Amino acid sequence: MNITIKDVAKAANVSVATVSRVLNKKTNVSDEAVQAVNKAVEELGYNPNFLGRDLRKSETKRILAIIASTEQSFYSEVLRGMQDAAYMQGYDVLIATTRDDPDHEMHLLGMLFSKAVDGAVLLAPKLDSGTISELAKKYQLAMCLERLDDCEILCVTIDNERAGYDATNYLLGKGRKRIGLLTTEVRSQSSVDRENGYKRALRDAGLPVDEDLIFYGGYDVESGTRGCKALMSLPKPPDAIFSISDTISIGAMTYALQNGIKVGKDVLFFGFDNIAYSHMFIPHLSTVEQPCYLQGKAVIEKLIHNIKSEEKDTGTYKLPHRLILRESTGD
Amino acid sequence: MNITIKDVAKAANVSVATVSRVLNKKTNVSDEAVQAVNKAVEELGYNPNFLGRDLRKSETKRILAIIASTEQSFYSEVLRGMQDAAYMQGYDVLIATTRDDPDHEMHLLGMLFSKAVDGAVLLAPKLDSGTISELAKKYQLAMCLERLDDCEILCVTIDNERAGYDATNYLLGKGRKRIGLLTTEVRSQSSVDRENGYKRALRDAGLPVDEDLIFYGGYDVESGTRGCKALMSLPKPPDAIFSISDTISIGAMTYALQNGIKVGKDVLFFGFDNIAYSHMFIPHLSTVEQPCYLQGKAVIEKLIHNIKSEEKDTGTYKLPHRLILRESTGD
DNA sequence: TTGCCTATTGAAAACGATTAACTTTTCGTG
DNA sequence: CACGAAAAGTTAATCGTTTTCAATAGGCAA
Numbered sequence: 001m002n003i004t005i006k007d008v009a010k011a012a013n014v015s016v017a018t019v020s021r022v023l024n025k026k027t028n029v030s031d032e033a034v035q036a037v038n039k040a041v042e043e044l045g046y047n048p049n050f051l052g053r054d055l056r057k058s059e060t061k062r063i064l065a066i067i068a069s070t071e072q073s074f075y076s077e078v079l080r081g082m083q084d085a086a087y088m089q090g091y092d093v094l095i096a097t098t099r100d101d102p103d104h105e106m107h108l109l110g111m112l113f114s115k116a117v118d119g120a121v122l123l124a125p126k127l128d129s130g131t132i133s134e135l136a137k138k139y140q141l142a143m144c145l146e147r148l149d150d151c152e153i154l155c156v157t158i159d160n161e162r163a164g165y166d167a168t169n170y171l172l173g174k175g176r177k178r179i180g181l182l183t184t185e186v187r188s189q190s191s192v193d194r195e196n197g198y199k200r201a202l203r204d205a206g207l208p209v210d211e212d213l214i215f216y217g218g219y220d221v222e223s224g225t226r227g228c229k230a231l232m233s234l235p236k237p238p239d240a241i242f243s244i245s246d247t248i249s250i251g252a253m254t255y256a257l258q259n260g261i262k263v264g265k266d267v268l269f270f271g272f273d274n275i276a277y278s279h280m281f282i283p284h285l286s287t288v289e290q291p292c293y294l295q296g297k298a299v300i301e302k303l304i305h306n307i308k309s310e311e312k313d314t315g316t317y318k319l320p321h322r323l324i325l326r327e328s329t330g331d
Numbered sequence: 332m333n334i335t336i337k338d339v340a341k342a343a344n345v346s347v348a349t350v351s352r353v354l355n356k357k358t359n360v361s362d363e364a365v366q367a368v369n370k371a372v373e374e375l376g377y378n379p380n381f382l383g384r385d386l387r388k389s390e391t392k393r394i395l396a397i398i399a400s401t402e403q404s405f406y407s408e409v410l411r412g413m414q415d416a417a418y419m420q421g422y423d424v425l426i427a428t429t430r431d432d433p434d435h436e437m438h439l440l441g442m443l444f445s446k447a448v449d450g451a452v453l454l455a456p457k458l459d460s461g462t463i464s465e466l467a468k469k470y471q472l473a474m475c476l477e478r479l480d481d482c483e484i485l486c487v488t489i490d491n492e493r494a495g496y497d498a499t500n501y502l503l504g505k506g507r508k509r510i511g512l513l514t515t516e517v518r519s520q521s522s523v524d525r526e527n528g529y530k531r532a533l534r535d536a537g538l539p540v541d542e543d544l545i546f547y548g549g550y551d552v553e554s555g556t557r558g559c560k561a562l563m564s565l566p567k568p569p570d571a572i573f574s575i576s577d578t579i580s581i582g583a584m585t586y587a588l589q590n591g592i593k594v595g596k597d598v599l600f601f602g603f604d605n606i607a608y609s610h611m612f613i614p615h616l617s618t619v620e621q622p623c624y625l626q627g628k629a630v631i632e633k634l635i636h637n638i639k640s641e642e643k644d645t646g647t648y649k650l651p652h653r654l655i656l657r658e659s660t661g662d
Numbered sequence: 663t664t665g666c667c668t669a670t671t672g673a674a675a676a677c678g679a680t681t682a683a684c685t686t687t688t689c690g691t692g
Numbered sequence: 693c694a695c696g697a698a699a700a701g702t703t704a705a706t707c708g709t710t711t712t713c714a715a716t717a718g719g720c721a722a
């Protein structure tokens with residue numbers, strides 16, 4: 001039924017070994033053989049079976065990127081970086097989504113355990129630190145964008161604590177004294193880190209951390225709207241609001257706009273991630289930019305290095321972030 | 332080095348065949364054997380090697396979804412539908428991006444040719460109709476969201492022509508007589524279809540198709556902004572603008588807002604796709620909603636059916652769309 | 663002619679699973 | 693107690709490659 005290397009060998013009147021050598025551009029094969037094989041491959045429309053090849057070589061040249069969903073357009077640049085780096089070294093990147101289900105995350109990691117891919121990168125782990133740390137010992141696993149406490153694994157991210165500090169500090173520098181925070185109930189480490197940065201900035205400025213000014217919601221726009229409403233309904237409402245994600249900020253600004261609150265004057269808004277819509281939305285949103293492409297590129301380069309060297313780098317690398325100032329902070 | 336089924340067999344004091352039977356929940360194996368094997372699997376931390384298994388069974392239970400990039404958040408629902416349908420039948424969906432490069436698209440299809448996946452779905456084909464048609468004959472290939480003229484391939488999409496017609500017709504029903512169109516220079520079939528629907532609606536209403544009112548740009552927000560500027564600078568500017576994508580509409584509305592044009596009054600705006608931001612942006616955007624989840628679900632169900640039956644359905648299925656009316660059309 | 667070296671080549675052994683074909687055990691029945 | 697069918701288990705073939713190892717052929721020096 002299917003055309004195999006044997007058929008090619010027969011058609012080219014050589015052995016399968018020779019066909020294999022030609023296909024893999026090995027030396028020590030005569031010009032005539034090369035010609036004959038190529039002709040046969042062409043005529044028969046032969047495609048090597050990767051399963052056979054991969055089994056024999058015990059490598060697939062494929063890496064799995066495990067994300068929560070493709071919804072956050074923000075992953076797109078990271079993936080681009082990953083792909084560029086991978087492709088450069090002859091690897092392909094496949095993407096799979098967990099939909100925030102740790103069981104499904106584990107199921108996908110099964111591809112790693114079972115050699116269907118050579119390595120995997122977790123972009124939004126739901127599994128706990130201990131489990132991941134354990135797996136990272138046995139398999140070629142890395143993390144990107146997120147980090148986990150006490151997790152010994154190759155990891156490329158930014159300094160989220162510092163970034164939260166910087167954003168908050170910028171608002172303080174604008175003379176704001178009551179700064180609200182919109183964050184999430186379910187805690188990713190990056191959220192916690194950003195939040196800690198926010199608190200440290202307040203403390204460093206000699207201001208109290210007022211729990212009333214912190215709203216815990218979801219990652220969606222509606223959460224931002226609800227959060228903004230809650231904060232602005234306080235007896236003493238905030239004069240600036242920092243959110244741990246742009247999406248939340250956009251929801252928050254939506255509330256402000258619809259309730260006569262002047263964005264960038266009455267209240268300043270600061271987001272996080274620099275998603276595409278942060279400069280489509282009017283007014284444009286000030287935000288923290290992560291080096292997405294570079295993080296993706298770096299994690300793959302290091303992971304492939306690990307795969308090849310079999311001597312594991314389990315370090316954490318923090319790439320620099322950058323504040324982007326736009327209308328929402330009056331810039 | 333690696334733990335194989337042989338090691339498990341040895342540890343459990345049975346043959347590899349028995350181990351395989353236990354692992355695959357086959358009959359003809361005693362309770363004791365099951366116990367022993369499970370214990371050995373547990374103790375050794377055994378994971379079956381998929382390459383061996385897949386080679387032998389000549390199936391991977393994996394399907395590749397090929398998209399342009401993960402940027403358009405709009406794919407996310409489609410992929411969710413695909414995953415649900417696939418998972419239901421024990422398949423996994425892997426995603427790979429072409430980045431609009433037909434060569435890379437072909438490279439990725441190599442996974443299909445070489446049995447690394449059981450089937451593939453193209454969501455934004457860059458290859459030409461003839462090539463794809465040819466491949467679809469030999470391999471388990473399907474298309475979703477897009478269709479191609481003269482392409483014999485399993486395909487699930489919507490009636491884009493009809494949708495373009497409906498949207499334009501709605502604007503006409505609002506008494507608008509000069510309706511602009513923002514479309515793209517590089518033509519996907521869906522864009523062309525939407526455009527044709529727009530034209531047919533005008534003709535049916537006895538209005539001329541004025542080429543000046545059609546702007547050809549890109550898929551991005553900036554294009555929408557430029558397009559709107561161009562149209563509104565005409566001696567006789569439009570009183571409504573239909574775009575073949577929400578992103579473009581949002582760019583267009585941005586221009587309008589910044590230039591004192593009343594959205595939903597002076598000019599009505601109609602988008603396409605119902606992306607998340609279409610109801611985050613203020614004013615909210617009227618748009619055409621595609622049944623994304625259902626399209627994804629349907630294409631996978633049909634593709635898996637093809638894979639299993641080996642008797643190919645190469646039909647085109649058009650699922651119903653729906654107009655969503657919001658502030659940008661004064662609703 | 664002989665012997666040695668090198669460049670090609672092919673036969674066969676992996677890789678790790680599933681499964682067809684065969685053998686041994688178990689157990690009920692006459 | 694003997695027989696035979698059903699159950700349980702084993703052996704070995706197989707999937708499609710790559711790759712080791714041995715073999716062959718040809719060239720060249722002695």
